[in-house]
Structures are given as structure tokens and as C-alpha cells.
Amino acid sequence: ANAFxxxxxxxxxxxxxxxxxxxxxxxxxxxxxxxxIHTAETPTMDSFKKTAPEKWRLxxxxxxxxxxxxxxxxxxxxxxxxxxxxGRIYAQGAKLVDLALESGKIYDGEGxxxxxxxxxxxxxxxxxxxxxxxxxSRLDQVQLLLKGAAERGAKRIRLHILTDGRDVIxxxxxxxxETIENDLAKLRxxxxxxxxxxxxxxxxxxxxxxxxxxxVVKRGWDAQVLGEAPHKFKSAVEAVxxxxxxxxxxxxxxxxxxxxxxxxxxxxxxxxxxxVVTVNFRADRMTxxxxxxxxxxxxxxxxxxxxxxxYAGMLQYDGELKLPSHYLVSPPEIERTSGEYLxxxxxxxxxxxxxxxxxxxxxxxxxxxxxxxNPEMEEYIEIPSDVGxxxxxxxxxxxxxxxxxxxxxxxxxxxxxxxxxxxxGDMVGHTGDVEATVVSCKAADEAVKIMIDAIAQVGGxxxxxxxxGNAEDMVKRDKSGKPMxxxxxNVQILTSHTLQPVPIAIGGPGLAPGVRFRSDxxxxxxxxxxxxxxxxxxxxxxxxxxxxxxxxxxx
Ligand code: 3PG
Ligand code: CO
Numbered sequence: 001a002n003a004f005x006x007x008x009x010x011x012x013x014x015x016x017x018x019x020x021x022x023x024x025x026x027x028x029x030x031x032x033x034x035x036x037i038h039t040a041e042t043p044t045m046d047s048f049k050k051t052a053p054e055k056w057r058l059x060x061x062x063x064x065x066x067x068x069x070x071x072x073x074x075x076x077x078x079x080x081x082x083x084x085x086x087g088r089i090y091a092q093g094a095k096l097v098d099l100a101l102e103s104g105k106i107y108d109g110e111g112x113x114x115x116x117x118x119x120x121x122x123x124x125x126x127x128x129x130x131x132x133x134x135x136x137s138r139l140d141q142v143q144l145l146l147k148g149a150a151e152r153g154a155k156r157i158r159l160h161i162l163t164d165g166r167d168v169i170x171x172x173x174x175x176x177x178e179t180i181e182n183d184l185a186k187l188r189x190x191x192x193x194x195x196x197x198x199x200x201x202x203x204x205x206x207x208x209x210x211x212x213x214x215x216v217v218k219r220g221w222d223a224q225v226l227g228e229a230p231h232k233f234k235s236a237v238e239a240v241x242x243x244x245x246x247x248x249x250x251x252x253x254x255x256x257x258x259x260x261x262x263x264x265x266x267x268x269x270x271x272x273x274x275x276v277v278t279v280n281f282r283a284d285r286m287t288x289x290x291x292x293x294x295x296x297x298x299x300x301x302x303x304x305x306x307x308x309x310x311y312a313g314m315l316q317y318d319g320e321l322k323l324p325s326h327y328l329v330s331p332p333e334i335e336r337t338s339g340e341y342l343x344x345x346x347x348x349x350x351x352x353x354x355x356x357x358x359x360x361x362x363x364x365x366x367x368x369x370x371x372x373x374n375p376e377m378e379e380y381i382e383i384p385s386d387v388g389x390x391x392x393x394x395x396x397x398x399x400x401x402x403x404x405x406x407x408x409x410x411x412x413x414x415x416x417x418x419x420x421x422x423x424x425g426d427m428v429g430h431t432g433d434v435e436a437t438v439v440s441c442k443a444a445d446e447a448v449k450i451m452i453d454a455i456a457q458v459g460g461x462x463x464x465x466x467x468x469g470n471a472e473d474m475v476k477r478d479k480s481g482k483p484m485x486x487x488x489x490n491v492q493i494l495t496s497h498t499l500q501p502v503p504i505a506i507g508g509p510g511l512a513p514g515v516r517f518r519s520d521x522x523x524x525x526x527x528x529x530x531x532x533x534x535x536x537x538x539x540x541x542x543x544x545x546x547x548x549x550x551x552x553x554x555x
Contacts, residue, residue, distance in 0.1 A: 004336075004344035006539035011552040014346075014538030016510040017410055017460035019451045020419040022084065023444055024077060024357055025426025027469020027500030028058055034475040034483065034494075036434060037425065040441035044449040048464065048505035054516040057524075057549070058501040061468045065525035067092040067332070068134070074497040075468025076135045076167075077357070077426070078282050080526055081364035082332075084467065085339060087530025087545035090332040093281030093315050094134055100329045101144045107152060111312040111328040118275035118310045119153040125270055127160040127224055127289070128279030128314075129202055130176045133167025133496065136207070136282040137314075139176055143183055145279065145328075150192045154275075157187070158197035158268030160224040162206055163240060165251025166430050167496045169476060171244070171486075173251040177236050196236035197268025198223040201254035203390075207285035210359045211300075213387045217288045218301040223256040226304055227266030231257035252430075252495075253390075276311045277328065283317035283368055284359055290317055290324045318363075320370045334367030336542065338530040342417065343377040347537050350409040351378070353421040354398035355385035360467070361421040379415070381405055392433035395440035397424050403447035410454040416537060422447050425471035432493040437471050452508070461508040461536055465529060469500035504529065504549070506536070514555040524549050 008014075023045075031038045037045075049056045063071035066079040067090045079092045091099075100106035115124065126146065129137040146157065159180065163173035180196070187194040200206065206220030223229040233239035239257045243249060258266045270276060276293060280286045292298060293311045312326040319331065342349055351361045362380050363370050372378045383398045383405065391397055402420050409418045428440035448464060455462045475483040476492040483491045506515070515536075521528060524547075531541030531548040541548060 004341050006341060006345050006534065006542070009535050009538050009540055012512055012535055012538050015416065016536065017415065017455065017458050018417050018533065018536055019406065019410060019455045019460065019462045020417055020533060021448055021451060021462065021464045022081070022361065022421045023425055023464070023466040024360070024421055024423045025429045025468060025470025025497065026444070026466035027061070027472040027498050027502050029469070029472040029500050032473070034434065034473060036429070036437040036471045036474060037441045038472070040438045040445070042441060042445040044445045044452065045464070048507065049503070052507055055507050056503060056505045057517045059465070059504050059528065060523065060525035061466070061502045062499045065089065065527070067095060069095045069098055073134050074499050076497055077360050077467050078284065078364050080467030081360045082334060082367060083526035084529050085365035086334050086337045086367050087527055087541065089527045089546065090334055092332060094138060096332065097141050097281050097314060097329050101141060101148070106328050107148060109328060111326045114326045115275035115277060115310050115312050116152065118273060119155065122273040122275055123156040123158055123268065124149055124154040125158045125160060125197070125224070125268065125274060125276045126279050127206070127276065128162060129164055129207065130161040130180060131164035131168045131172065133164055135167040136280040136285060139179065142279050143180070145277070146183060146187065146194070150187050150190070150194070155192060157192060157194040159184070159195070160197055161199040161236065162202040163199065163251040163254050164202055165495060166202060169492055170250045170252070170432065170495060173240050174237065177240050181237060195267050196259055197266065198229065198256065198258045199236055199239060199254070200256035201250070201252050203252040204254065205256045206289055208288055209284040210355050211288060212355045212385055214288070214300045217292055219256045220289065221292055221301070221303060223258050225270045225307060227258055227269030229256040229258040231255055232260045232264070233257055234260065270307050270309060272308045274307060274309050276309050277314065279314050281314045281329070283315070286313065287317050287323065294324050318370055319368055331368065337365070337367045338534060339366045340373050341534065341542065342537065343374040345539060347416045348414060349378045349417045349419065350381070350406070350415040351419045352381040352383065352402055352405045352409070354383040354402060354423060356427060357421040357423040358382040361419055365419070390431050391427045392431040392436035395424065395428045395436040396443040397427060397440065399424055399443040399447040403450035406451050407454040410451065410458055410460065413458065420451070429470035429474065430495050432474065432495040434474050437474060441471055455508045459510045461506065461510040463504065463506050463529070463533055463536065465504040466502035467526070469498035469502060472500055473498045506550070512552060514553045515550055516553065517549055518551045521547060521549055
């Protein structure tokens with residue numbers, strides 16, 4: 001425990017209650033009709049900048065500032081919350097897989113050797129998100145892995161694709177499927193029996209998270225493992241095109257389908273002796289499938305048939321659960337996160353969000369680690385999310401409920417840090433529904449107000465920030481910033497995150513006079529927030545953390 005002892009901050013007191021509020025998908029951008037945050041009434045968020053500009057600033061939330069390969073990579077919640085919680089920048093999954101593929105080390109690792117055992121007699125199955133979004137997976141990595149596995153002896157390969165439309169523009173799935181079909185055709189020319197076997201939209205098939213809705217994973221299981229789905233096609237390109245034709249259909253929610261041969265038989269169910277790789281590097285939306293594939297004891301749905309397979313994840317998705325036990329690339333070793341320091345220094349923490357983002361303020365925040373560091377020092381509350389709807393239907397989501405739980409935690413006097421994630425801007429932004437996103441932003445702002453008022457009552461401090469942009473820009477733009485049109489002349493709605501910076505505001509009656517943002521950290525990003533918050537708890541941050549954003553001037 002001693003290694004975690006933090007030095008006292010020379011100027012800042014201990015024992016204040018801090019509300020640490022993360023608005024998911026809340027970036028800063030110029031006023032614009034597609035800036036839903038600007039359109040929405042957000043008096044509380046606006047007031048920070050207006051009334052205390054020395055305690056408001058922008059920080060970076062994308063690209064290398066959060067450990068992603070390049071400045072063209074938009075931020076996302078995994079890397080964002082990792083940086084916020086860990087206070088340092090780690091090369092993230094996307095980057096680690098790139099390096100392993102580039103150097104060829106991926107093929108020397110334990111994980112690849114393990115799946116390779118099945119290449120002689122079995123089929124290699126790749127399951128994952130097929131797009132170049134770079135949030136959960138990347139098409140070019142799947143292409144390289146396909147080629148690499150074939151060169152190393154995989155004779156029969158089946159792909160189980162999940163269409164995106166969430167980290168990329170809706171409708172792009174067709175092009176991605178065509179690209180991968182082209183690769184598979186080349187492999188077939190070389191004598192490898194390589195085909196797409198099944199598919200479905202990521203939000204309806206397989207990629208649920210935080211155990212929100214197991215039926216999503218079951219639909220995937222039925223198609224991928226059992227070879228059963230309501231829709232059967234001879235080719236995946238045809239499948240995606242046809243399934244998109246039904247009204248309101250989109251890439252995110254395509255129904256599950258299987259590819260069948262001339263006799264109507266599914267071409268690639270998963271059977272005994274096969275190898276399976278889940279090709280997503282990001283954890284949250286692969287963990288549930290990993291459990292279904294790996295756990296002997298499993299009661300979340302009836303798997304009907306449980307094939308004996310050699311299964312590996314692209315990464316290990318959960319370090320605490322050691323899930324999956326085999327993986328192709330080692331995940332970033334995120335250790336000594338701010339949460340772990342705080343429990344060793346007497347700081348009691350409360351964390352809360354609704355299901356769809358609950359793991360973000362706990363699991364991602366703590367460096368992809370599930371559970372408590374010390375249950376006596378922490379309490380995590382999950383508010384059940386609505387299930388089976390798209391969030392444009394309920395854009396307020398559980399913002400009020402989260403705020404009320406946080407308010408009660410603040411007023412209880414039991415906690416020094418009350419941390420929440422407000423999902424609205426992000427989850428509704430991902431639906432591409434501009435009007436609903438405006439409503440969602442207002443709801444998030446009202447939730448912030450509730451928590452700020454509670455902080456005022458207890459003489460505490462607030463820190464309000466975001467993990468990445470989303471709701472502040474809902475349209476795809478050309479280089480000059482003009483909205484881009486599709487071939488029918490409609491604007492191309494942007495369902496994904498953005499490259500925008502995010503705001504951070506500090507304040508509250510408990511903030512020592514003279515605390516303000518330093519002017520000498522102009523390139524500050526999400527990773528600088530942890531040291532800042534540790535200071536506000538009255539401690540010096542660990543020396544290897546990214547520097548604090550604040551200074552204390554004599555008043
Ligand atoms: C998702 O998983 O919903 C999106 O791909 C990314 O959104 P998040 O990073 O905000 O969770
Ligand atoms: Co998002």
C-alpha cells in the first residue's frame with residue numbers, strides 16, 4: 001500500500017466533495033445547425049465559460065493525445081475514459097495491433113499458435129466489426145490477419161461480419177463487404193476455401209455491452225455457431241444490399257443472416273475442432289460473446305450446441321477476469337490508475353451511470369479492470385438502461401436518475417469523489433437523429449445543474465468534462481467545412497464521434513481561491529485530468545502522470 005501513498009499538495013486542502021462529471025460525446029464546435037449542443041438550451045454548460053473563463057478550457061480528446069495511431073483517429077469512450085482515469089497516455093489496442101501485424105510478432109505469439117493448432121483439420125472463423133471506424137476494429141487489420149493466417153496454413157476460413165454505420169457513415173457496409181469479398185476471392189484463387197458465413201448489424205447482432213441485452217448476443221450465436229438465421233442468402237453483398245432495402249433499415253441494425261450453399265445449407269457454422277478469433281480490439285462489445293465462447297458454465301441464453309474450439313481474442317478484453325484466456329495481442333498494461341491511488345489515500349469514491357455507459361466510468365476508468373479496488377472505499381451504482389429501443393425514442397435516457405443518485409451521494413457526506421457519465425450526447429448522437437440529439441443535450445445539461453447545485457450545498461468542487469465529441473457535429477463535412485451530400489442530394493448525417501476537443505470546467509464553493517487553469521499546458525488533453533483531480537483532492541499527483549492543468553495563485 002505504501003507505494004501508493006501520495007504527498008500532500010502544498011496549497012490545496014483535503015476532504016472536499018468533488019463531483020466529477022463526464023458528458024459522453026460532448027465536444028466543442030462552432031455554432032451551426034448541425035451542432036446539437038449549440039442548438040439545445042444548455043444554460044448550465046454555457047455558464048461555466050461565461051462566468052469563469054479562467055476555469056474553463058478545451059482539451060484534446062482524439063488521436064495521439066489518447067494513444068490512437070494518428071491525428072485522423074476520432075476519440076472514443078474506451079480510450080477517453082482510460083486516459084481520464086489513468087492520467088497517462090497508453091498506446092491503445094488499435095495501435096498495438098498495427099504494430100504486431102507490421103512486425104509479424106502477432107504470428108509468433110501464444111494466441112496465434114493456439115488457433116493454428118486447428119488449421120489442419122478445422123476451419124478458422126473470424127468474427128467482428130467490418131469497417132474502417134478504428135474504434136472497435138479496423139478493416140485493414142482484418143485483411144492482414146486473413147492473409148497472414150492463410151499464408152500460415154489456414155485452409156478453410158469463414159468470416160462472420162457485423163456491419164457498422166455507427167463509427168462510419170450509414171450505408172458504407174456495402175463497400176466494406178465488397179472489399180473483403182475481393183480479398184476472399186484472391187484467397188480462393190490460391191486454393192484457400194475462404195467465405196463470408198454470416199452477418200448482421202452490430203447493434204442488433206452480437207455487439208451488446210455491459211450485459212444490457214443478451215438476446216443481441218444470442219442472435220449472433222445462432223447465426224455464427226449454429227448457422228441459423230431468419231434470412232438466408234447466397235452472397236453477403238446481396239444480403240446487405242437486400243436487407244438495407246426494407247424501410248428504416250440501416251447498417252447498425254441489420255437483421256442476422258447466414259450464407260447458404262446451393263443446397264440451402266449454411267456454409268460456415270462453428271463446429272468441434274475449429275478455431276475462432278474475435279477480431280475487435282476493443283473490449284466492451286466483445287466481452288459478452290467472449291464469455292459465451294469460452295465459459296463452460298454459462299446461463300445467459302441456451303447455446304444449444306457448444307463446440308469445442310480454440311478461441312482467441314484479438315486482445316484480452318478483461319485483465320481481471322483473464323477473458324479470453326488466449327489472445328493474439330497483449331492489451332495495454334494500464335496500471336496505477338487514479339482510482340487505485342485514491343482508495344489508498346483515504347478518498348472515498350462513488351461512481352454511477354446507466355447500463356450502456358456503466359462500464360465506462362468503472363471498467364474503462366480503472367484501466368479495463370472490472371470490480372472494486374476496495375469495496376470499503378468505493379460504491380458503484382448501475383441504473384438499468386431501457387432495453388430494445390434506439391435512444392432517439394427516449395433521448396433523455398436516465399440522465400435525471402443518474403443526477404439524482406449522484407446528488408444523494410453528494411449530500412450523504414459519505415464520498416469525496418462522486419463520478420458520473422451522462423450518456424445522452426453520445427448515445428443519441430449515434431442514432432443520427434438531429435432533433436432527438438438536441439433534446440438529449442438539454443437533458444444532460446439539466447442533470448449537470450442538479451449535481452452542481454448539490455455541490456454548492458455541501459461546499460464542494462465540480463469538474464465537468466467530456467470523453468470525446470459527437471453531438472456537436474452531426475454532419476459529414478468537406479475540407480472547407482460544408483455539409484456533404486449523398487447521391488440523392490441529402491446531407492450525409494454523421495452518426496460517429498468527431499475530432500473535436502472537449503471542454504473542462506472547474507468550480508464550486510470548495511475550490512480554493514486562486515485556483516485557475518495554467519496557461520503553459522496549451523496541448524493538454526484528457527490524460528491531464530487525473531492529476532488535476534488528484535490535486536483538487538489535496539494531493540500531489542504521481543510523478544509519471546501527465547501534468548496537472550491547474551495552478552494556485554496567491555489571492
Ligand atoms: C459504440 O460502441 O457505441 C461506438 O462504437 C463508440 O461509442 P463510445 O466510444 O462512445 O462508447
Ligand atoms: Co459513442
